[in-house]
Amino acid sequence: MGGEMVERLLIIDDEEMFVKGLKLSLEEEGFEVDAAYDGEEGLEKVRIGNYDLVILDIMLPKMDGFSVCREIRTFSNIPIIMLTARGDDVDRIVGIEIGADDYLAKPFNTRE
Template identity: 50%
Template sequence: MEKTYHILVVDDHKDIRDLLQRFLCQHGLRVSTAADGEQLYQRMEKEHFDLLILDLMLPGKDGITLCREIRSQSHIPIIMLTALGEDIDRIIGLEVGADDYVPKPFNPRELLARIKSVLRRYFAIPNVDEQLSTSPIHYEFAHWHLNATTRELKDPSDTLVTLTSTEFTLLVAFLSHPHVVLSRDDLLRLVQGRGADVYDRAIDTLISRLRKKIEQDPKQPKLIKTIWGGGYQFSCEVSHG
């Protein structure tokens, strides 16, 4: 990574904060730490961060609550850490806007790989073929507008709709391939990157999240249609430039 990215590690265990700070700094990242939500917000008011590593179990406001609050006002990538490893906890983390999820105990090298993967998705727009360097800057669909440079999505009433980095990447993939059936494998490679620990339910959760933001009736979607046995299809005309 050419840029020195600034990471904020939020965990109430000092040994974990110190371990991650040392390890990530050794691998070219700039790292700050916070012990709870209060310190997190104090840090974010004073400094710019490129990614948050957020523990699920925190004193005061827990990680789920903090993730939901931050996502309501910011696109910043978020990786959740937790000692809980059940699928339901992963799904909850994704539903409130986390970009990835790493259960404790974890190998710091795995976390580093996840960080790099999330940063690549956020700062360089991939597609299903893992390249979208020739993608247009602006997309128009069903009176919606997406600026791929600023990552701003506006609905037909010109209201700004916040997207997570994975939601943004997923939407760009659909807009770049209108009327094309994209399999779950295609979409999983897109949102998780090569070699990541992915599972089928993750993509369904992400699709559900995106539908809630762009569909008039998410239960009867007209834009992102489910193709039984095939995957998903963006069934709308798209203009771009």
């Protein structure tokens, strides 16, 4: 991201209460935050939106996060942070190998 301020974020996660809390925390820090609740909706929003960062869950309805990440990488270099309850090493390695820029396991502190 080269020291640039990330301003517009997209959270792709099917856990509505989690998204609501994360969105509120990020908005309090001055970010504009949008959300999608399944993989297909998230992918479509990335295609038509002008986001600076995607926060992407792995376990999503309609299209899993790994597939969403792979597809995004066919048309964009937008930074992607994989965020998931599946925090084992294999998932982390796969996430990075398919194009994610970072990987955080849930639960996490929003100050991370």
